[in-house]
Amino acid sequence: MxxxxxxxxxxxxxxxxxxxxxxxxxxxxxxxxxxxxxxxxxxxxxxxxxxxxxxxxxxxxxxxxASSPLELDVQNATWSAKQASNFPVSGQDIHEVNEWYLSLTLLPGLVVPVATSTHIVLDSIDRIDNEKQRFRTNLHGWFDLTSSHYESDEVRLLKPNKRVMTAACAGHAWLNSHKINPVIPTLREMLLSCAINWRNFKQPIAFKKFN
Known part of the structure; x- marks a missing residue:
C-alpha cells in the first residue's frame, strides 16, 4: 500500500x-x-x-x-514570501552571532546565512576547527567565532531565524533601507534551501533520497 x-x-x-x-x-x-x-x-x-x-x-x-513554510513558485523555480520593510539584521551584533554559534555543537552540513551589502545568501559548514573556535563554509571561507570585528566589509555571518532564512530563500534585497528587486538565488542556494531545518535551525537535515 x-x-x-x-x-x-x-x-x-x-x-x-x-x-x-x-x-x-x-x-x-x-x-x-x-x-x-x-x-x-x-x-x-x-x-x-x-x-x-x-x-x-x-x-x-x-x-x-521540502518542508518549507514558504510558497513554491513552480513557474520560476523560486520560493515566494512577503518581504520585510527593512534588512532583517536586528539582533545580529557580532557578539550575539558568535555566542549563538558557540552555544551549539556545530555539525557539517548546517545551513548558515551570510549577509552581503544588499541581500542574504545561503552557505553551509564544511569544516569545523573546535580548537580555534572557528568554522569554514563552502563559499565564504572561515569565520572566527572569537573575533570582535568583521573580517570583511562585504560579508558577515548571521544567526539563522525565520525572517533571515525567509529573506535568503526568496532573494529579498534592500538598498539604502529601501526594497529593491529580488535577486535570484543560485542553483546551489536553492539546493541548500531544501536542507533548512525550519523547526530547529541548530540542526541540519539530511537530503531526501534522490535517484
Missing part, C-alpha cells in the same frame, strides 16, 4: 517537476553564457555542464519534497 501511494504521489508531481527543471535549466544556461571566458577554463565549463542535469533534477525533486 505504501509503495502504491508513493507511486501515485510521484505521478502527480511529474508536471511540477518538469516545470521546475525547465526554469532551473533556463536560469543556469543564462548564467553560463554570461561567464567571463577569461576567468573560466574549458575544463571547468565542461564539468559544470556535465553535472548540470543531475543537480537540476535533484534540486527540483527536493523543492517539491
Amino acid at each position: 505504501t509503495e502504491q501511494v508513493s507511486f501515485w504521489q510521484e505521478q502527480e508531481q511529474l508536471p511540477e517537476l518538469a516545470e521546475l527543471c525547465c526554469a532551473l535549466y533556463e536560469r543556469e544556461l543564462k548564467l553560463l553564457t554570461s561567464l567571463d571566458i577569461n576567468t573560466v577554463s574549458v575544463i571547468q565549463l565542461q564539468e559544470r555542464i556535465k553535472s548540470l542535469p543531475y543537480y537540476v533534477k535533484r534540486t527540483a525533486f527536493l523543492m517539491t519534497q
Whole structure:
C-alpha cells in the first residue's frame, strides 16, 4: 500500500517537476553564457555542464519534497514570501552571532546565512576547527567565532531565524533601507534551501533520497 501511494504521489508531481527543471535549466544556461571566458577554463565549463542535469533534477525533486513554510513558485523555480520593510539584521551584533554559534555543537552540513551589502545568501559548514573556535563554509571561507570585528566589509555571518532564512530563500534585497528587486538565488542556494531545518535551525537535515 505504501509503495502504491508513493507511486501515485510521484505521478502527480511529474508536471511540477518538469516545470521546475525547465526554469532551473533556463536560469543556469543564462548564467553560463554570461561567464567571463577569461576567468573560466574549458575544463571547468565542461564539468559544470556535465553535472548540470543531475543537480537540476535533484534540486527540483527536493523543492517539491521540502518542508518549507514558504510558497513554491513552480513557474520560476523560486520560493515566494512577503518581504520585510527593512534588512532583517536586528539582533545580529557580532557578539550575539558568535555566542549563538558557540552555544551549539556545530555539525557539517548546517545551513548558515551570510549577509552581503544588499541581500542574504545561503552557505553551509564544511569544516569545523573546535580548537580555534572557528568554522569554514563552502563559499565564504572561515569565520572566527572569537573575533570582535568583521573580517570583511562585504560579508558577515548571521544567526539563522525565520525572517533571515525567509529573506535568503526568496532573494529579498534592500538598498539604502529601501526594497529593491529580488535577486535570484543560485542553483546551489536553492539546493541548500531544501536542507533548512525550519523547526530547529541548530540542526541540519539530511537530503531526501534522490535517484
